[in-house]
């Protein structure tokens with residue numbers, strides 16, 4: 001769950017790609033049982049009344065200590081170093097240089113081990129808040145340590161002085177078994193955690209709360225209690241979903257269907273001139289199968305069956321926006337995490353966050369195209385075990401391709417990015433001749449800053465999906481990950497290719513495929529000869 005994020009946000013799934021993705025591989029594995037607690041925490045933020053009552057239960061001893069710490073100077077006594085970790089000693093030395101260094105804002109990753117239930121997290125957060133800290137990322141998991149209920153990973157921004165004071169205060173709290181500062185970019189590449197099987201995606205459900213209707217005053221549903229309640233109802237369905245479950249059916253209201261019809265008809269108007277051939281082909285198949293019609297919102301389960309039939313991609317309900325690491329990891333398993341709620345009816349052609357219409361009309365048709373599906377999966381595979389910096393680059397590539405990509409088709413520029421296919425305003429802007437169009441080159445695209453509040457000033461144009469894949473593969477091979485990951489569709493597992501046995505197995509499979517290829521070629525030659 002993201003408490004705040006200053007860097008990103010807009011309209012698509014990965015529009016909320018958090019550049020500061022703190023999902024440290026060593027602590028990124030969270031048990032699915034926590035979903036309800038996550039949801040309860042998010043709901044606490046939604047509901048002012050609930051939040052007020054939480055505040056009243058704050059541990060006042062801790063609060064008082066933080067308040068008193070605000071006026072106190074950090075100790076320069078060397079004795080205070082006793083029991084400090086290396087990172088804390090370095091922090092203390094950095095803070096002691098001068099007043100400016102002391103007041104400099106430091107981003108720190110804290111690992112807190114809670115003795116009590118998840119509710120005690122609220123007390124800790126209050127202490128951080130009182131210490132003028134800003135929590136930018138928060139995750140939790142059941143602890144494996146005896147006597148500790150939860151491990152919490154929190155990234156906070158606060159002055160060095162306040163951070164040091166915070167560490168001392170929290171160490172005195174009986175709520176916490178321990179507290180540790182992790183060094184930045186501390187990623188354990190020897191034994192990274194990432195989902196190894198499609199069922200592990202049950203643990204990849206870390207939501208970002210930005211642009212939720214309850215939290216954003218500019219959201220069209222901000223003051224609509226009925227809409228907010230509907231959003232929660234649909235989010236709850238996703239929270240309950242587990243790998244292997246049947247995808248629940250949503251009974252969409254007449255209001256929601258009306259919004260779908262408006263956007264669907266708009267897509268029908270724009271598609272012939274501006275959408276890429278692969279999209280048009282998949283759209284027609286969906287129409288032929290009676291899944292795409294103007295008067296009915298397709299069910300996620302029907303879209304799932306359609307995609308499974310064509311490329312093996314599957315869909316699972318998501319309660320909201322996922323972190324980039326989780327979202328990309330899903331793609332590695334040919335799984336697309338989809339919201340199921342519909343944008344507010346007063347704003348059919350714009351939504352501040354990705355809704356089901358964006359997923360269905362923007363993303364899903366192309367996932368039925370084998371070449372595009374492969375490209376999506378390769379982006380996902382490259383993310384498994386990647387460093388935070390690499391996740392940011394992969395997210396940026398995702399942004400400029402799967403969300404806002406353009407491609408060439410018979411000398412013309414067509415759209416294939418979901419943020420263009422499902423949002424006609426940006427689509428018309430992209431092909432207006434005003435923005436700059438650059439050739440897709442992953443090493444350059446990956447570091448291009450992008451616009452997430454308004455229309456893009458720059459788009460990248462791929463020669464074709466095949467060309468984009470070739471370039472992407474070459475670029476990915478230069479990334480830092482010291483192992484290769486392959487997806488085994490038979491077992492639905494992501495396999496690390498780092499042993500002779502695994503390479504032998506792969507070689508055996510490839511030899512079998514080559515045998516099929518040779519036999520088929522020979523038969524074709526005999527038939528034609």
Ligand SMILES: [Fe+2]
Pocket residue numbers: 011012013014015354358362363403418419
């Ligand atoms: Fe999207």
